[in-house]
Amino acid sequence: MQNQEQSNAIYTSFNFAGVVIAYGMLALSIWLSDVPLSTKGYWGMGVFLLTLSLVNFVKYRIDDRASADRINKIEAAKNEKILEQLVTES
Secondary structure (H helix, E strand, O other), rough: OOOHHHHHHHHHHHHHHHHHHHHOOOOHHHOOOOEEEEEHEEEEHHHHHHHHHHHHHHHHHHHHHHHHHHHHHHHHHHHHHHHHHHHHHH
């Protein structure tokens, strides 16, 4: 279990570094672009809102999957209990 947690931490750190570098490069390209400041602000708001939407989407998918897993575990336990009662009655 420890090895899997370490692997997940490395994977998460690598992805976090990639996101930070990508945002840094995007900010630099917006800063260096030859457009008015209002356009740069508009692009920045677009990037921020897109990021917010993606985070919410991923959280929704994770919560949905966790809920489905919980329901499946409850149904499996219920089925196991029914089978156990059937076997003990026979």
